[in-house]
Each structure stands twice: as C-alpha cells, then as structure tokens.
Amino acid sequence: MLVRQYSKPLAGVVVATALFAGSSVASAATIAHWEFSEGSGQTAASVGDPGSLYKMTLGASGSTASDPIWTIGRAGAGGALKFVNEKTNSEGDRDFLINHTGVVPTSNVNGLQLTNFTVEAWINLSSLSSGFSNEDPYTIMHLTGKSGATSRTNFALRANGNKLEGFYSDTGGTTRVITHTLADLKADEWMHVAFGRDSTTNQSKLWINGIERVSTETNDPISGLSDLKFAIGADITSSGARRRSFDGLIDDVRISDQLLTTGELLIPEPASLGLLGLSMLMLPRRRK
Incomplete structure (x- = not known):
C-alpha cells in the first residue's frame, strides 16, 4: 500500500514522499x-x-x-x-x-x-x-x-x-x-x-x-x-x-x-480505499 508523507512547507516548497514496505524514501517534485x-x-x-x-x-x-x-x-x-x-x-x-x-x-x-x-x-x-x-x-x-x-x-x-x-x-x-x-x-x-x-x-x-x-x-x-x-x-x-x-x-x-510510480499519478485511488485514499489525493506535493 502506498503511503504519502508530507512535511511542513519551507519557503513555499511542499515535500511529498512515497513509502512502501521495505523500501527507502523517495521524493518527487511537480x-x-x-x-x-x-x-x-x-x-x-x-x-x-x-x-x-x-x-x-x-x-x-x-x-x-x-x-x-x-x-x-x-x-x-x-x-x-x-x-x-x-x-x-x-x-x-x-x-x-x-x-x-x-x-x-x-x-x-x-x-x-x-x-x-x-x-x-x-x-x-x-x-x-x-x-x-x-x-x-x-x-x-x-x-x-x-x-x-x-x-x-x-x-x-x-x-x-x-x-x-x-x-x-x-x-x-x-x-x-x-x-x-x-x-x-x-x-x-x-x-x-x-x-x-x-x-x-x-x-x-x-x-x-x-x-x-x-x-x-x-x-x-x-x-x-x-x-x-x-x-x-x-x-x-x-x-x-x-x-x-x-x-x-x-x-x-x-x-x-x-x-513516478503508478500510485503517484493523477489517478483516483480505488474505491475500496474509501475516504482515506481520497483525502490523501487532496494533499499537495513538493513544488519547484
């Protein structure tokens, strides 16, 4: 399961990371x-x-x-x-x-x-x-x-x-x-x-x-x-x-x-993830 973590904005930059079980942290910028x-x-x-x-x-x-x-x-x-x-x-x-x-x-x-x-x-x-x-x-x-x-x-x-x-x-x-x-x-x-x-x-x-x-x-x-x-x-x-x-x-x-991974694309989460998935999609990603 993909879990996105977001850090506090610094100088207008919002960092998003994608964590998978057993994986290292990866980040991407829009x-x-x-x-x-x-x-x-x-x-x-x-x-x-x-x-x-x-x-x-x-x-x-x-x-x-x-x-x-x-x-x-x-x-x-x-x-x-x-x-x-x-x-x-x-x-x-x-x-x-x-x-x-x-x-x-x-x-x-x-x-x-x-x-x-x-x-x-x-x-x-x-x-x-x-x-x-x-x-x-x-x-x-x-x-x-x-x-x-x-x-x-x-x-x-x-x-x-x-x-x-x-x-x-x-x-x-x-x-x-x-x-x-x-x-x-x-x-x-x-x-x-x-x-x-x-x-x-x-x-x-x-x-x-x-x-x-x-x-x-x-x-x-x-x-x-x-x-x-x-x-x-x-x-x-x-x-x-x-x-x-x-x-x-x-x-x-x-x-x-x-x-990006498939889970990081601008595609709605499957309905089975319910409100959790939908709320995560609404969070910002890091921007340059």
Whole structure:
C-alpha cells in the first residue's frame, strides 16, 4: 500500500514522499501543473507558480486564432480545454497552448528540460488519428529545442490511432518511440495517460488509466537544447512551427522531475480505499 508523507512547507516548497514496505524514501517534485480552472481568458497558469514561470498562452496571439475552447472537464475536476484538429476545424487553424512569450521570458521553459521525468494528462479524444501527416497523429504535449541547427525532442506524448506513444531524441539524435501495447485509447471517454523516464535504471514507462507498460531504453534523452519551445495540444518545432494538433479535451497536465510510480499519478485511488485514499489525493506535493 502506498503511503504519502508530507512535511511542513519551507519557503513555499511542499515535500511529498512515497513509502512502501521495505523500501527507502523517495521524493518527487511537480515542476508544472495546469489544471485549466480559469474558465476564460488567453492564459493558463501552472498551479502554485506565483512567478508565472510556466504560464501558457492560448493560441499564437491575443486574438482567438488557434485558441482551444474553455469547457467543463471530467466530473468533479473543474475546467478543461477543447482542442480541434485542423483537418476538422472550420477555422482551418491549429489549436494549441504555448509557453507564454509576453511578460514571461521563453527561457523559463528551460526548467522543463529533464532526463528523469513523468508527464501526464487526462484526455478525451473526439476522434482517433489516422496515419502520419501534418494533421496526424494527435499531440498531447511536446518539448523541443535545437541541438546545433537541428530540432530535437526532449519529451513528447501523442495519440497515434488507438495507441499511446511517448518519444524523445536520444543523445545521438535518434528518435526513441515507446508504444503502449497493453491497452488501447478510445474516443469519447476520459482516459488518464502518462509517459516517464528514469536515466539511472534506463526504464521508460507508459500508462493508460494506470495500466503500465515498461520498456528498457539504454539511450538517455538529449539535454542542453537551446531555443526551447513547449506546447500542449500540438507538435512544435524549435522555430515555433506547429502541426498535428490534438482533437478532443485535455485536462490536468502535470510534469514531474522523476519517474513516478503508478500510485503517484493523477489517478483516483480505488474505491475500496474509501475516504482515506481520497483525502490523501487532496494533499499537495513538493513544488519547484
């Protein structure tokens, strides 16, 4: 059984540890967490981020062009954003969120460049993608930058048909794609998805609704990228070009600085744990 322990906040940092019988203490930090609770406006803030390091802008400007739509999220979770893939969008544009480029420097996204990480979100697909093109597959999130003059991916998560895929560029520039083969994505249904990597154990993991698929990849994600760009709901290049936008709802996007366990993901505890499990989920985690 997973037991979370929380220490007293120090200078705005809340530490969370996960204890298992016979195990040592492990801790993880939430780097950024977008709950999309604003309900309106042109920006989405990361929870517990008073300096607005990870504020995101809807679309490309202050207009409504390329904006996802504020909407109601899954039951009991507040708001969400609706993205429409460009092939079905009557406006003919790509809906996306991008790291804020106004009062917040784009250099702040450097904090998302990690070799150990877990990225996760709740999604509700309006359709399933088909093949590879400028529209397909559907991107959930993507962090990219330049290695020399070449665009490389630090991490990305996408819906490729009914398959969940996580991928990254390794230190040699090769794209490493991990596919979830133990569960399928479905349209018109809320599903929790996650992708994580641990460079010490060489483990990469994908989850769909808590169903875990483990892969051993000996090549670490590339680091030291410049001109970083981060997008939710679209694939993005280091030059800022977008494609392969999501089609459906995205909620509760979180990035952590370690490979999490299944019990640490943003998934409700089983009903059998009752009020204890629910109350533990409401406690905060350590934040950077």
